[in-house]
Amino acid sequence: MALLEGGDVVAIPTETVYGLAGDATNGVAVARIFEAKGRPRFNPLIAHVADRAMADRIAGFDPLSARLAEAFWPGPLTLVLPQRADNGIHPLVTAGLDTIALRMPRGFGGELIARLGRPLAAPSANSSGRISGTTAGAVAADLGDRIRLVVDDGATPVGLESTIVKVEHGRLRLLRPGGIGAEEIEAVAGAKLSRGASGIEAPGMLASHYAPGAAMRLNVEEIADGEALLAFGRNRAEGWEKAVALRNLSETGDLREAASNLFAFMQALDRGGAATIAVEPIPLDGLGEAINDRLARAAAPRDKRV
Ligand code: TXA
Ligand code: MG
Numbered sequence: 001m002a003l004l005e006g007g008d009v010v011a012i013p014t015e016t017v018y019g020l021a022g023d024a025t026n027g028v029a030v031a032r033i034f035e036a037k038g039r040p041r042f043n044p045l046i047a048h049v050a051d052r053a054m055a056d057r058i059a060g061f062d063p064l065s066a067r068l069a070e071a072f073w074p075g076p077l078t079l080v081l082p083q084r085a086d087n088g089i090h091p092l093v094t095a096g097l098d099t100i101a102l103r104m105p106r107g108f109g110g111e112l113i114a115r116l117g118r119p120l121a122a123p124s125a126n127s128s129g130r131i132s133g134t135t136a137g138a139v140a141a142d143l144g145d146r147i148r149l150v151v152d153d154g155a156t157p158v159g160l161e162s163t164i165v166k167v168e169h170g171r172l173r174l175l176r177p178g179g180i181g182a183e184e185i186e187a188v189a190g191a192k193l194s195r196g197a198s199g200i201e202a203p204g205m206l207a208s209h210y211a212p213g214a215a216m217r218l219n220v221e222e223i224a225d226g227e228a229l230l231a232f233g234r235n236r237a238e239g240w241e242k243a244v245a246l247r248n249l250s251e252t253g254d255l256r257e258a259a260s261n262l263f264a265f266m267q268a269l270d271r272g273g274a275a276t277i278a279v280e281p282i283p284l285d286g287l288g289e290a291i292n293d294r295l296a297r298a299a300a301p302r303d304k305r306v
Helices: 027-037 052-058 063-072 108-116 136-143 182-189 255-271 288-299
Strands: 010-012 019-023 046-048 077-082 099-103 163-168 171-176 215-217 228-231 246-248 276-279
Touching: 010 108, 010 136, 019 027, 019 108, 046 108, 052 099, 063 077, 063 163, 063 182, 136 255, 163 182, 171 182, 215 288, 228 255, 246 255, 255 276, 255 288
Parallel strands: 046 099, 077 163, 215 276, 228 246, 228 276
Antiparallel strands: 010 019, 077 099, 163 171
C-alpha cells in the first residue's frame, strides 16, 4: 500500500497473470512501469478498478459493454471504452488514446484497489517481449532486480491474460483472445465477435511476444532429435520418447488446465536448454483460441520482436 501510494511499482497477483502495478493517476508511477518492463515504447496499459462505480468515473459504458461487465466482472475480461474527460487517469496509461482498457480483477488485486481507492495501471509482470509471469517466482526471476516487491499469492488460476473486447458502432470486436472464451462472450452479447486485423491500437499484439529463448515449432505430429515436447491430451506425437524434456499441458485434454499451465511449462522447457520446443496440436475452441494465439506469437520470427 505505502509503496503504491508513494508512486512505486509492485508486482501483484491477479486471476489471469501477475501484474506490474502502479497508481494510474500518477505519471511517475506509470513511467516506472514502462521502465521496469523495458517496454520500447509507450503501449497503452490496462487500468484495473475495484468496482463499477470506479469504472464509471473513468469511462462511459454503452449498453452492450455494461452487460458484459455485469456478466464477467470481476474476471478476466477487459473492455476498451471511451474515456471521460478529467477522469484523473494519467495520459501515459492510455498512450494518449481517447479510449481506455478497463478490467476488474478477482481476488487480491481487486481488494487492494478498493483499499487504495485508486485505479491501478498494470501490464503483465514480465520484461518486454517475454512470457507473462504466472507465479511470484517467475516474476522475481525476470524483474526482481528492478522492482522492490512481488506479492506472492501462488500460481494465478487462469494463467493467460484477459480477453480484450471493444464495442465499435454497436458491434463487438475481439482485440485479444484470453482467459474468457469467445463463445462465452458471444452467448452473453447475443452476437458474434468480429476478429481480424485492424491496425489496432494493439501493441500487445506485436507479432513476436511471449518469446522464450528456444525456437518453437507448432502443431507437430513428429518429434525431431534434440527437441523438447510441450504435449496436450492423451495421444503423443510420433517419436515422443526421444524428446529431451516433456511437459503435458493437460493429460485429460482440458483447455482451462492447459491455459493455466502454458506459460510456466514453456518457461520450464526453455530453462532446460533445448534449442527447439515442439508443441502438439491444441484445439481452437474455448480457451484454445487464446492458447494458440500465445503459441503463435512465441513462435513468430524474433526479428519482429519490438
Ligand atoms: O490479464 C491481463 O490483462 C493482464 C493482467 C495484469 O491484468 N494485463 C495485461 O496487460 O495483459 P498488458 O499491458 O500486457 O496488455 C494490455 C493490452 C495490450 O495489448 C494493449 O495494446 C491493449 O491491452 N490496450 C490497452 N489499452 C488499449 C486501448 N485503449 N485500446 C486498445 N487496446 C488497448
Ligand atoms: Mg503483456
